[in-house]
Amino acid sequence: MNKPENQSSTTPPPLPPPLKDDAPLLSIFEHLLKHPFSLVDNIRNNEKPGGLILKLSLVIVASLLLFGITLGSFSFHEQLWAAPVKTLFGVLFSAVICLPSLYIFTALTGTSLKLIEIVQGLASALALTGALLLGFAPVLWVFSQSSESQPFFGFLVIATWLISVLFGTGFLMKMLKGSGTENSGPVKIWVGIFLLVTLQMSTTLRPLIGRSDTFFTTEKRFFLQHWGEEMSPNREEYREVEEGR
Template sequence: MPALAVGPLAVVEALLKSPASVLRAIREERGALLRLSATLFVSLAIVGLGVASFSGGLQFLFVPLKLAFGVFACAVICLPSLHVFSCLAGATQSLKETCGALLMGVALTGLLLLGFAPIAWLFSQATRSVAFMGALHLGFLSLSCTLGLGLVQRTLAAMNSAPIRGLRLWSVLFVLVVLQMSTTLRPLLGEARGFGFQDRLFFFAHWLSVINA
């Protein structure tokens, strides 16, 4: 496996072109998890600026922070279940390596969302429909998560030299956590209501209320 290059965009290039070098860095180099976390935070913060452009104002402050910390929190929440699921399926990687595989997938998700950001920004300047923009962002998120979670599965398979059973079920769990987090941190679209949590609400009920409105 090639070594991970040095530089601010090295992790970005490696995730897109040579994930094996990131895997090697997780196993052999100190600071690899920190570099992956930084890639995640920066990419989602930039995506958040694009999302915030729909409403403007204080959302330019709130949305980037909510997206970056919210998705990172989802990874932390789901890490124990990923490690347990994989170990029960016969995996032998350490908790650090499981964390690295998860961060690789989530960081790739952030980069894919960043790639879609110009398209989302264009539509945010062309429409006032919260429902349409919400559906657009959910579509981009679904595609990005699918590819990101696929990288998690491939990375764990590479670590164990065999596919890990049951990870598709865990992937569904992760997506549900992300969707609920997006509702908990609402509004990501629309006028700012402060940085605190809103009233408890199931994400599906929230979507129905937006559609009905």
């Protein structure tokens, strides 16, 4: 627990224990939440980055699958497996296609971070996002069982996704700060791009919440148009037009 400011202004708070290269998964997770700068330090000096990425990937995969199952529990049936698969694939694919821009935007801040360090940073940010999504999962599950309204449940899912990503990508800002850069503007823009990509991905991979005869919907649509129609009072009319095509 942090000490209050007025207790001692001259004694700095105790340093967190350094994270070892072969630290267990639980220890990495703890550092991610409690001592992010210690994890940043480890990323910068890690001689075995593969091990850290693998362990963080386990957290990402497990948390996204569990979050996906929560989404699938709104409709049950085939969505119990389809929603987790789509969630996992969608987020990982979004991360892969956004990685080159993250590298460029990070370089624009003037930092000396290398690509492998940025990959570890992105994995940490996604693991943190996943942990928060897991925290939200009980909340969403209660509403998935109580509500029959897709727009309402969809709104909750998007809100939790936005909150989780904003907190998760906060790790990237801490990583920049840890590398001695104060200019985080370009990476903030990247966070906006990543959010847009994931939101579009949720439309491309639809349905994630309701049921459908097919695994994917082939019709191309911009996510704002999709949501606008789903949340509109004339939703049924839009549905009929879509089915008539």
